Amino acid sequence: MKKRLKDILKKVDVLKIVGKNTSKLIERISMYSKIIQKNMIFVAKKGKTTDGHEFITNAIQNGAHTIVCEKIPSSIHKKITYVLVPDSMNALGIISSNFYDHPTKKIKLIGITGTNGKTSVATILHQLFSKMGEKNILISTMGIQILSKKYPTTHTTPNIIEINKYLNLSIRKGCKYAFMEVSSHGIHQKRIAGLLFQGGVFTNITHDHLDYHESFDHYLSTKKFFFENLSKKAFALINSDDENSYKIIKDILSKTYFYGLKKNANFKIQILKESIHGSQLLIDGHKIFTKLIGTFNVYNLLAGYATAILLGKKKDNILKKIKNIKPIRGRFEQFISNSGIRVIVDYAHNPDGLKTVLNTLKKIKNDDGKLICVIGCGGNRDIKKRSLMGKIVYETCDVSIFTSDNPREEDREKILVDMKNFKSSIYKDKESILTFVNRKKAIETAIQIAKKKDIILIAGKGHETYQEIKGIRFPFNDMKIAQYLLKTYDQLRCCVKSEMK
Incomplete structure (x- = not known):
């Protein structure tokens, strides 16, 4: 895939361009100077422990002809184009979306966030939609899966370049839905910048990642930030039984729906019987048996069911397929x-x-x-x-x-x-x-x-x-x-x- 620099800078908040050649052909984008090659853009970002601006020279030596940065280097190369932006990660979100033909405008992307249950809900949705004959992509802790093919990843939420790349690939393979785990690290580090979500699912929030966030309030506000950025056309599906659920939805724009076992909710489920072999459930007046075990998995299954309903799928078909969801690797x-x-x-x-x-x-x-x-x-x-x-x-x-x-x-x-x-x-x-x-x-x-x-x-x-x-x-x-x-x-x-x- 190749694009002109001027085309992938559309809608980017550009403060200044040094080196006026914006007709250059771009073949790839990267934030890592070590993998930069000829005809690539290097995006310099400030991280928690390292600053990409310190590696601009390395990137140029490796073949980068364009640098996107928050600070123009004191020493510049005549043949290099420098694009000054206020926020490299926000710019990267738009640049990568432009480069890969705006994939989230062409696919229904659902983000799942919370302390526990992200992988399970995303995988349940992937299995459910596959069983209903709907081609989809799964982006999770366990990797990326497009139809039956798997691709490895290093983070729960990959970087924004990878996300757009694989979403683009999935669209070319006929996928209409994307189910993605959205981690607090991914939100805070702007790894989902520029993505358009059709809906967001909140599972729960408890003590975790406080080495990174330093306080529970910061952890909570990071999760909330994801929902605050959903559009009016999107939906927010919230676990009503979580004590922090109403803090999550305060002042958000999207339409809100609730799922739960205990409190009033749009989507409810009842556990009739559970054993080491599975769970007998009553969901929307229908009895089903699932091999998934434990109350936590019942919440996950209900989140999958509710999401499918909100995406316009027929209840009877969902209930017919959801009972055949297989237990998830490494999850009970x-x-x-x-x-x-x-x-x-x-x-x-x-x-x-x-x-x-x-x-x-x-x-x-x-x-x-x-x-x-x-x-x-x-x-x-x-x-x-x-x-x-x-x-x-x-x-x-x-x-x-x-x-x-x-x-x-x-x-x-x-x-x-x-x-x-x-x-x-x-x-x-x-x-x-x-x-x-x-x-x-x-x-x-x-x-x-x-x-x-x-x-x-x-x-x-x-x-x-x-x-x-x-x-x-x-x-x-x-x-x-x-x-x-x-x-x-x-x-x-x-x-x-x-x-x-």
Whole structure:
């Protein structure tokens, strides 16, 4: 794809252009000087730890012929065009939209935001619309999926260039709908600048990412900013049971709808029965059974149903297809061994998400079965939530096993100490908490301890296929490791029984 510079600068708030050649052909856009090549634009942005303006010279050396920046360098090159803007990220949103032919004007884009449930709601919508024969693109923590083809990403919300690029590609492949997770980081860092949303979904908001936002109020206001920027023609679908829902919708322009289980809402659902196998639900007067488990998943399913209704889909068709939604990888993902031990792998990586999953398991497990939890906390992230998560596991589970998650640059032993640094009114010896720096050893210990009817929750990493230690990502998959160890120990137990006979 190639465009003239003057064409991709349309509607950009340009303060000044140094080097008047705006007829240059642009072949690609980037914010990263290392990947700049000939005939590319380099957009210099100020980040939290680095400033792209410091890499303008590198970008030019690598082939950039146009620089978009908030400050013109003191030393300029005659053959280079410099475009001065007040905000590089806002400019980048418009530039990338222009370059990729304004994809959000041609596709119905739905953004899902909240602390927990973003991936599940987005994936439920992707599955549901696919089952209804509607071509769509999914943009989520687990990557980008256009029809059946998957593309990897590094962030929950990719950068705005990637988003426009893949939306453009999806349109060329016939997609009419796009379902995208919108993270608080993505909102604050303007990774969704210039996108036109048909609707926004709010799942919930609880303690998370306070290492980045520094306060809950800032975290909340960031989420609210997404809804404040929806147009009058868009819809806002809000979880009415979340205590902060009315703060989110205050003064927004879009039409507001509510979904929930408890309070008055436009879209309501009732849980008739739930077990380890699934949930029997009453939705709009219709009974359905879903393999999705837990109240949190009922909210996610209802959000998917309501969004489909608001997008004009027929209720009967939605209900027919939604009951066949498959459980989502790394989100309450189950495996049961031949010996009757059940393993749940879940992405729960914040206090509320962890508490919700554990309470669900406690409610549906066998009375004579134990609840065992393997949990870690990420390094170089919100320290305050470590003791909160440790306390939740300690007070809820029969066996608590603390281990590493993605320690990143932090000392793993220190993270474990932080996790145990809580006070509890429940009397149990804290020494009963098992701690292992090695995550595989922690999972293996849980499997060694477990007996028939016990449930092991392996929390924190979910779908992830790596463990990040000191800047290196080592292959690591909670579910695959658990399945391998369970099968191995099943065989050993089988052999022991045979020998005893």
